[in-house]
Amino acid sequence: MEAKKIEDIKKPENSTLITVGVFDGIHLAHKKIFKELLKISQEKKLLPLVLTFYPHPDKVLGKAETPLIQTLLQRVRKIREEGIENVIAVKFDREFSELTPEDFVFFLIKKLRMKGILVGENFRFGKGMTGNTDFLKKISDKMGFNVFVMKIFELDGKRLSSSLIRKILLEGRIEEATPLLGRPYSILGKVIKGLGLGKIMGIPTANIQTENEILPEGVFITKAFLRGKNFPSVTNVGIAPTLKGGEKTVETHIIGLKEEILNEEIELFFLKKIRDEIKFKNKEELKKRIIEDIEIAKNYF
Secondary structure, three states, X not given: OOXXXXXXXXXXXXXXXXXXXXXXXXXXXXXXXXXXXXXXXXXXXXXEEXXXXXXXXXXXXXXXOOOOOOOHHHHHHHHHHOOOOOEEEEEOOHHXXXXXXXXXXXXXXXXXXXXXXXXXXXXXXXXXXXXXXXXXXXXXXXXXXXXXXXXXXXXXXXXXXXXXXXHHHHOOOHHHHHHHHOOOEEEEEEEEOOOOHHHHOOOOOEEEEEOOOOOXXXXXXXXXXXXXXXXXXXXXXXOOOOOOOOOOEEEXXXXXXXXXXXXXXXXXXXXXXXXXXXXXXXXXHHHHHHHXXXXXXXXXX
């Protein structure tokens, strides 16, 4: 899935209530915004619309690498799962970053028929991030739209943000991310042909090709979603030092699945870390440990 240049965006048929942001991860704070968007749009008889950006503005502006929690496809799907069908992903590039706050608001009104905007109280936008909620309120009457501002969402006294979740995931603390996301962390990908080393040992694995940028290393209890169903699984993320070494790969053993799934889409949900990836003396020791990992996963489920 690709983000669109602003000139390629089609104008909605109805007037809109818009919320704007990167919304990486679609965590509990985002879900609260989407719930409010649906509520107000129903009251005001406006079309609820989410405007999101890709890639992350920090990457384009050279501020930080900022690996994303989700792929763009995952993000859009999760937003739609919250009940909002109208999602527009805008390509964030240098040209877009040069839009002044006035130009950005004009774009929302002219191109997206905005009659209302819902944002968090810390919302910043436009060239140099000089636009804010005060600016929106100041020009709203003149430009014919309403402004709705939500307070910063806190959980256990801490501000919930994508940055916090990103940090937790990069440190491999996947279970701590689950209550913040409102679901286990997941990666989306396609099953590709591997070396078949697992099959040789009698423990077949699916090799996953993914665009996800955060890949916690180790051996995990996971839930594999494919063909519309959830399957218990054990996933190794790392270089497989005993068998091959080299580039980081994602391999999952799907418990109880016998069918061929090559080239199929799969989403892996990370539930619990079993152990770090280690190098064993030989294949026999590795096989013994994998069987133990599978038993741990079976008991978990």
